[in-house]
Amino acid sequence: xxxxxxxxxxxxxxxxxxxxxxxxxxxxxxxxxxxxxxxxxxxxxxxxxxxxxxxxxxxxxxxxxxxxxxxxxxxxxxxxxxxxxxxxxxxxxxxxxxxxxxxxxxxxxxxxxxxxxxxxxxxxxxxxxxxxxxxxxxxxxxxxxxxxxxxxxxxxxxxxxxxxxxxxxxxxxxxxxxxxxxxxxxxxxxxxxxxxx
Amino acid sequence: xxxxxxxxxxxxxxxxxxxxxxxxxxxxxxxxxxxxxxxxxxxxxxxxxxxxxxxxxxxxxxxxxxxxxxxxxxxxxxxxxxxxxxxxxxxxxxxxxxxxxxxxxxxxxxxxxxxxxxxxxxxxxxxxxxxxxxxxxxxxxxxxxxxxxxxxxxxxxxxxxxxxxxxxxxxxxxxxxxxxxxxxxxxxxxxxxxxxxxxxxxxxxxxxxxxxxxxxxxxxxxxxxxxxxxxxxxxxxxxxxxxxxxxxxxxxxxxxxxxxxxxxxxxxxxx
Numbered sequence: 065x066x067x068x069x070x071x072x073x074x075x076x077x078x079x080x081x082x083x084x085x086x087x088x089x090x091x092x093x094x095x096x097x098x099x100x101x102x103x104x105x106x107x108x109x110x111x112x113x114x115x116x117x118x119x120x121x122x123x124x125x126x127x128x129x130x131x132x133x134x135x136x137x138x139x140x141x142x143x144x145x146x147x148x149x150x151x152x153x154x155x156x157x158x159x160x161x162x163x164x165x166x167x168x169x170x171x172x173x174x175x176x177x178x179x180x181x182x183x184x185x186x187x188x189x190x191x192x193x194x195x196x197x198x199x200x201x202x203x204x205x206x207x208x209x210x211x212x213x214x215x216x217x218x219x220x221x222x223x224x225x226x227x228x229x230x231x232x233x234x235x236x237x238x239x240x241x242x243x244x245x246x247x248x249x250x251x252x253x254x255x256x257x258x259x260x261x
Numbered sequence: 262x263x264x265x266x267x268x269x270x271x272x273x274x275x276x277x278x279x280x281x282x283x284x285x286x287x288x289x290x291x292x293x294x295x296x297x298x299x300x301x302x303x304x305x306x307x308x309x310x311x312x313x314x315x316x317x318x319x320x321x322x323x324x325x326x327x328x329x330x331x332x333x334x335x336x337x338x339x340x341x342x343x344x345x346x347x348x349x350x351x352x353x354x355x356x357x358x359x360x361x362x363x364x365x366x367x368x369x370x371x372x373x374x375x376x377x378x379x380x381x382x383x384x385x386x387x388x389x390x391x392x393x394x395x396x397x398x399x400x401x402x403x404x405x406x407x408x409x410x411x412x413x414x415x416x417x418x419x420x421x422x423x424x425x426x427x428x429x430x431x432x433x434x435x436x437x438x439x440x441x442x443x444x445x446x447x448x449x450x451x452x453x454x455x456x457x458x459x460x461x462x463x464x465x466x467x468x469x470x471x472x473x474x475x476x477x478x479x480x481x482x483x484x485x486x487x488x489x490x491x492x493x494x495x496x497x498x499x500x501x502x503x504x505x506x507x508x509x510x511x512x513x514x515x516x517x518x519x520x521x522x523x524x525x526x527x528x529x530x531x532x
Contacts, residue, residue, distance in 0.1 A: 066268065066269050067268065067269055067270060067271055067272060068268075068272070068302065068305050068306060071272075071273075071306075083338075086341075087334060087338070090331070090333075090334050090337060091331055091334070092271075092273040093273050093276075093277070094277075094330040094331050094333060094334070095273075095276075095277030095278070095279060095322065095326075095327040095330045095331070096273060096276035096277040096278075096316075097330070098277075098322065098326065098327070098329075098330035098333075099276075099277060099278060099316070099319045099320075099321075099322050100315050100316060100319050102319065102320070102322065102326075103315065103318055103319035103320060104315070113329075113330075113333055116330060116333055117333055117336050117337050117340065120333075120337045121337055121340045121341055124337070124341060125341065132307070134305045134306060134307075135305075135306065135307035136306075136307075137272055137273070137276065137306040137307065137308060138306055138307030138308045138309060138312055139307055141276070141308075141312045141315070141316070142307075142309070142311075142312055145311065145312065145315055146475075147475065150474050150475045183314055183317060183318070184310065184314060237310065238300045238303075238304065239300075240310060241300070241303050241304075241308065241309070241310060241313060242292060242299055242300055242303060244310060244313040244314065244317060245292065245299075245303055245308070245313060246289060246292035246293065247317060248275075248313060248316050248317050249275065249280075249285050249288050249289045249292065250285075250289045251317065
């Protein structure tokens with residue numbers, strides 16, 4: 065994993081306070097962070113830029129808390145998501161508090177939630193259908209489609225220990241992530257040359 | 262054994278949408294094959310389903326936007342050099358704050374008396390000298406009530422309730438400035454409120470409160486009491502006129518406005 069070794073080295077150097085390494089991490093990951101920020105800011109460029117700035121400042125300040133340096137890409141993007149969610153919750157709370165003078169409370173459904181559920185379900189189904197009949201498919205059926213969320217209960221139905229259920233579901237999630245990543249790569253291929261402007 | 266393409270491909274360029282069409286095409290084909298290494302790479306980079314869904318939902322960005330994102334580094338660098346809690350504000354916000362400050366400095370009929378630094382006297386009341394408004398301002402006091410107050414910085418997620426004292430009828434406005442200098446009106450009374458001791462602000466969803474979520478640094482809350490109703494912009498501008506804590510006052514178009522400011526320090530959460 066040559067590439068992730070590079071990222072790991074950069075993070076370790078940045079953790080030691082090397083400015084060049086921090087700058088290089090930013091250079092590499094700012095576009096991905098911006099892309100997610102822009103999406104979460106519903107296309108508001110100024111908000112997206114602020115979000116990228118805030119998250120990088122926070123992440124670089126707390127970099128020593130990142131135990132596994134190769135986790136940096138996921139850690140950073142989760143921080144973008146969490147901060148955007150916090151902002152949205154704060155904005156919503158404050159909007160409610162503005163009383164009648166400013167504007168009435170705005171009740172709007174989060175379109176991302178609906179999209180996320182639909183998209184995830186589509187991808188889960190695609191992974192599920194690609195599996196040969198067997199224990200993995202049987203376990204995924206109970207968890208994802210029959211709505212049984214307890215590993216203990218799934219284990220009881222299948223006559224297997226809870227640990228076996230979680231191992232199988234972990235395996236399914238690995239396949240799901242790979243399928244999602246493939247969808248991302250393919251989608252970008254379709255969108256090549258297109259921009260958000 | 263075939264080499265895993267994802268292992269050596271720059272993940273940042275894939276996530277940022279910068280990989281070339283050739284790279285993406287080759288990788289898309291590779292990902293259709295059985296390859297345990299790919300799964301290990303995704304695991305090692307800590308990319309979970311929620312993050313991948315977000316990326317799937319995010320639109321492609323142009324080369325210019327990728328460059329714009331990288332051009333943010335000086336702002337990040339500057340913020341990193343500043344004390345924790347301070348963040349470099351964006352140009353758009355900086356302009357807005359400058360505009361508010363300019364208004365406060367006397368442009369557009371907005372006057373501030375620099376000779377008015379009233380402080381609470383021994384009995385807690387505010388003096389009335391030095392203010393050139395028609396009448397002395399209403400005297401107000403703002404308090405935040407909640408767990409953890411008075412014990413240093415509030416923990417992340419701390420919830421407080423805001424309460425007030427008011428000595429005579431007035432319109433009340435609660436203004437908040439976050440650690441980055443962004444201002445907002447938290448509360449504005451639709452009509453003048455009666456004098457009250459330890460009053461709660463009745464907002465549409467209940468009593469006015471504030472939750473300190475992931476906003477480390479110093480927060481300021483300013484209660485403004487005006488005999489007449491203020492426009493939202495005027496009310497927001499009041500915030501920029503006072504840096505003092507405790508009681509003070511400003512004059513807007515000849516009308517005096519009583520103020521009471523409170524500063525609260527909050528801790529941050531996980532990045």
